[in-house]
Amino acid sequence: MKNKEYWQKRAEAVAGEQFKKAGEYVTSLIKEYEKAKLSIQRDIEIFYQRFAMENKVDLAEAKKLLGGKELAEFKMTLEEFTEKAKNNIDGIWEQQLNNVSYKVRVSRLEALQIQIQHQMEMLMDSQQKSMNKLLSDIYEDTYYRNIYELQKGLGVGVEFAKLDTQTIEKAIHQKWMEGDFSSRIWDNKSKLLTELQTNLVQSFIRGDSIDITSRILAKRMDVSRSRAATLVNTESANIASRATMTSYKNSGVVKQYENLATLDLKTSDICRAMDGKVFNVAEMQPGLNAPPFHANCRTTTLAYFPDVEDEERIARDIDGKVYKVDGNISYKNWYDQHVVGKYGKEEAAILEKKIKNAAKDKEQYVRYKAILGKDAPRSFDKFQELKYNNTEDWNRLKSDYRKHNAYNKIIANEPAITQDLKEISDFTGVDMVGLEFRVKSKESYLRKINSDSDGSLDPRVIDETILSTNDVIRYTYQDTVDNLVDAYNKVTEKLLERNYSEIKVKNFWVNRNSAYKGVNCTFRSPEGQNFEVQFHTPESFALKNGELHRLYEEARQDGVTPERYAELTYKMIELSSKLTEPQNIREIKSRR
DSSP states (O other), X not given: OOOHHHHHHHHHHHHHHHHHHHHHHHHHHHHHHHHHHHHHHHHHHHHHHHHOBTTBOOHHHHTSBOOHHHHHHHHHHHHHHHHHHTTSSSSHHHHHHHHHHTOSOOBHHHHHHHHHHHHHHHHHHHHHHHHHHHHXXXXXXXXXHHHHHHHHHHTSOOOOOOOOHHHHHHHHTOOBTTBOHHHHHHHHHHHXXXXXXXXXXXXXXXXXXXXXXXXHHHHHHHHHHHHHHHHHHHHHXXXXXXXXXXXXXXXXXXXXXXXXXXXXXXXXXXXXXXXXXXXXXXXXXXXXXXXXXXXXXXXXXXXXXXXXXXXXXXXXXXXXXXXXXXXXXXXXXXXXXXXXHHHOHHHHHHHHHHHHXXXXXXXXXXXXXXXXXXXXXXXXXXXXHHHHHOHHHXXXXXXXXXXXXXXXXXXXXXXXXXXXXXXXHHHHTOEEEOGGGSBOOHXXXXXXXXXXXXXXXXXXXXXXXXXXXXXXXXXXXXXXXXXXXXXHHHHHHHHHHTTXXXXXXXXXXXXXXXXXXXXXXXXXXXXXXXXXXXXXXXXHHHHHHTHHHHHHHHHTSTTOOHHHHHHHHHHHHHHHHTSOOOTTGGGSOOBO
């Protein structure tokens, strides 16, 4: 009889074939999700092209009924959907489409939701069929490969039962962890459909633009795709484990099996604990005493023969290089001897974190690199070294990322806000001035955030400071002293009509000791972005950007003496006091 090392290699080879099949299927599944996502995005684009006002669709507009021509076009689309749904496994979606086709009143929103649901039904039906084929192939291939390896390893012929279609179907639909692969696919579909339709309605309630709506739904699709990939890997591991146990039972010679975890630092705690444990084949239960023990489980099993000598088994070092260790070593002993013994307990724990978190850390590093550029660590290794070995510098890097990322998100909202405010200017006849200064520079923004937060690295302090900084995007409307109040009222009214919210108003004209004169307002866009709007006369605007600005910049410099600061403040107050007060300006009350 062959030694234990032989059985380990053969078990790993059989498992490797099934992991490969699952991996290839996941690749094709990702492509199917991308196709469905693009189809949904096209449906949304067409919807916005038809019904959007100023690139937005509110819920009331979405709930309007389809007109005669629109309804006729939708009925033709339903016929196309129904034809495609005829091949679906359970026929439920075909019946639902038939029911809708008889309706004479269909809202725009309902039509779009049906289009989105059709993409989901087709995607999940395809996944159901292809998963059934994948699991059947894995079960059959694993079963016969194990029988072959047993015959070769034992050096004798082994009688075994030939698999039939009914046996395979029964195996792949056998419930475990409260369900089978089919029920889990439909659970994923229901969850995704609910998420998509809920997010769609919420987008219409907020009046989101097409870009925001598409981005939100695409993100939900990506989450579902990740769930589907995990499902494939876990169900494949389960069915391979069941096929292995069936081959052991049918061989008549294998009475016990041993769990074999991977000797590297990626291995989960449960798999570490189960490594080397021997159980009776007749008592095998996936998830309890046989793999898979968790999602994306890599543990396999091998036939256990008590009288077989242990020689060597394969392990991997932190660089992924393969080496051999005593075949009788357990995961715990391997970890203590080859990891802790080599690196020490503290360093071993850090190495383990680096390896286990490598995938997520790489995603994080890509984000940091994209936002911080040359200020990010030069390599992924340096990034992880900083993250796990230098708390102070890591907190500083996180702080920098937080500030830069927030600035980029704020700036991304600027074009849509600027477009709205320009249109309001054209409609009301109130001039906009200083548009070239509407965006605060990143350097100025960072200086303000660092100053207002006292250089804190606390994420809560930074977030609160960013949230209270409302002038990264800022605009100025200008009118005469006779018309400024009327201009303020007209612009504010139009902003509110477009679902902007007034957050704060500060009328500096009413304070005779103010070094600055103007009406400063904070508004919030429908997308949730705060920005500042100032109202000035030509005279007050010229002063603000001229001599007053020069004095203000000197006063805010580090190192200015108290005496000089007082002198500068007095000069600013004196200059502002000479401005002509706009008519009825005191009617505008400061509020927040």
